[in-house]
Amino acid sequence: MPGSTKLRYGGDYNPEQWDRATWLQDIDLMRRAGINLVSVGIFSWGLLEPREGEYDFSFLDEILGLLHEAGIDVDLGTPTAAPPAWFWKKYPQARVVTREGVTLGHGSRGMGSPSSAEYRRAAAGITSALAKRYADHPAVVMWHVHNEYGAPVSECYSEQSVLAFREWLQRRYGSLDGLNAAWGTTFWSQQYREWDEVDAPRLSASIVNPAQRLDFKRFSSDALLESFVMERDILRAATPHLPVTTNFMATNCPSVDYWKWAREVDVVANDYYLVAEREDNHVLAAMDSDFTRSIAGNRPWMLMEHSTSAVNWQPRNIAKRPGELARNSLSSVARGSDAVLFFQFRASRYGAEKFHSAMLPHAGETSRVWREVEALGAVLQGIEEVRGSRVEARVALLWDVESFWAQDLEWRPSVELDHRERIEAYYSALWRRGVTVDFAHPSADLSGYDLVLAPALYLVDATSSANLEDYVAAGGNIVVSYFSGIVNENDAVPAGPFPGGLRTVLGLSIEEFLPFREKETASLSSGATARSWADDIVLGTAEAEATHLDGRAEGRAAITRNALGAGTAWYVATKLEGDDLGAFLDTVLERSGVAVGPVPAAGLEVVRREAPDATYTFLLNHSEQEASYDVAGTDLVTGETVDTAVVPAAGVRILRTDRNGADATSAGAR
Secondary structure, X not given: OOOOOOOEEEEEEOHHHOXXXXXXXXXXXXXXXXXXXXXXXXXXXXXXXXXXXXXXXXXXXXXXXXXXXXXXXXXXXXXXXXXXXXXXXXXXXXXXXXXXXXXXXXXXXXXXOOOOHHHHHHHHHHHHHHHHHHOOOOOEEEEEEOOOOOOOOOOOOOHHHHHHHHHHHHHHHOOHHHHHHHHOOOHHHOOOOOHHHOOOOOOOOOOOOHHHHHHHHHHHHHHHHHHHHHHHHHHHHHOOOOOEEOEEOHHHOOOOOHHHHHHHOOOOEEEOOOOOOOOOHHHHHHHHHHHHHHHOOOOOEEEEEOOOOOOOOOOOOOXXXXXXXXXXXXXXXXXXXXXXXXXXXXXXXXXXXXXXXXXXXXXXXXXXXHHHHHHHHHHHHHOHHHOOOEOOOOEEEEOOXXXXXXXXXXXXXXXXXXXXXXXXXXXXXXXXXXXOEEEEOOOOOOOOOOEXXXXXXXXXXXXXXXXXXXXXXXXXXXXXXXXXXXXXXXXXXXXOOEOHHHHHHHOEEEEEEOOOOOOOEEEEOOOOEEEOOOEEEXXXXXXXXXXXXXXXXXXXXXXXEEEEOOEEEEEEOOEOOXXXXXXXXXXXXHHOOOOOOOOOOOOEEEEEEEOOOEEEEEEEEOOOOOEEEOOXXXXXXOOOEEOOEEEOOOOEEEEEEEOOOOOOOOOXXX
């Protein structure tokens, strides 16, 4: 990570909330815990620029000096996620307008309309001033632009946004004829003859043109990205030696296309908070880390924010159990992060986040949370040699946010067509088998994977269609789940039967969708239970692997297999759950040649990072029972050498296996 050969440890620090005596106490505690990086200034605009064009950097000068003297580096934020009161008073036209027509007021976090000239000018001003003042400050090792673009502001329907949307459409389509063709405006008499007739997709009497909705989501992601790039370029010009990033929200920000965004940052950084009430939240955390690593191009990334215990904004903010703080943190390290940072260092006494956990909670340094923070710091110091090592995966799961945007619009064939549910189901089944997964865009190079999974790929454009065909024909293996390949990039159904862009690779066509009633099931010839969905399939070159024995699709194929070139494509035309989905994936993994070792004990997370001279096996036990795993090596935390790892309940083992010593690809490896 930037400016260090060590794993980074720390979190957001908001010294503006505290007096100088508290700063000194905090810095002493940071050193005790092994903290070496803090993010500063993210929400400080009102202090740094108390009046337009008038800057006061005194508090920032002092705290950066103190942190540097203590050997703690700074990730310096641009405070543009929270414009000050003077800005909103002077430039009310920069306020965000919701789809419902509500103009949002001051008093919260957020930003101005990303298309607002006034907001961009003000953001450029404070960013330029920070860059000029701290370009050579020895404490500053990287820049942190804004905060969590897309949350809470993702779409803006202000007049300035509408003007920017029209310009975006002109660049995309070139002409109104191109726009009308793409949007299918002959439907419901929506043809446009002048550009100023085009509006944002506001609420209307019925549903709004889905192609217009989809393009507005694309535009909104791009508008936010333009705001980031503007600030980034200012910082790069002033400090070409410092990396610039912003904090993503990986799988939890459906309003931003991170495949595009990841190309624009110097290092990918991510925020992740557990869904506290879900018992499988550690699996979802792993999924988020795997996706973050994937958009980073399998380069080391940063866990920029997560929580030590409960958050404050979920319906029930459940505290983490003893050991959970470490397991969550080390799961991200196991999956490629070279940094573990939290929100925030010291718990706030006032404001909206006063009930949010922190590294130093209200209970202080005698608390269990603080003891676990210190213990994690020691663990990270003991495993610093994993820094820079890589995670290798032979299985990829396709993730296309544009497809998700389109699928989630109104008037789909069933309310149970939940793209996120299918993604989680397939990922979770592989997690339980200890299979490490990359995520990939359907147009990306897939040649390095033995198996590709497409649990939810409603939208497939011509480029992705050809790419998937080429991958399979060259010897790849793909699994496609139902309601995939249905529309093109404009949310239009291609000519002919479903599934348009995937007909060739799957070797079949679909005459009609056959969604189930709520709680309806059917039996399959494989012994599995079908839920939610079926298709009226006409087999072409594909063969049926399982059929419906009863129900509305009786006698029709439920699972098919198609040979194309040197590869194979499976289609799952119904919803499989639990052991049924797991058994199917076991078969596919075996047929695809994915090396699969023994299934880990329930709740045991197994991940490897690979270095030129060693394999690092992370064993994270999320269960309340002791678990063992067949891997030999030296525990980096305890120094113990073992032939078989025994992981205590709620515990962690991190084993190094030398490549010239014990076999790193023994029975427990995948």
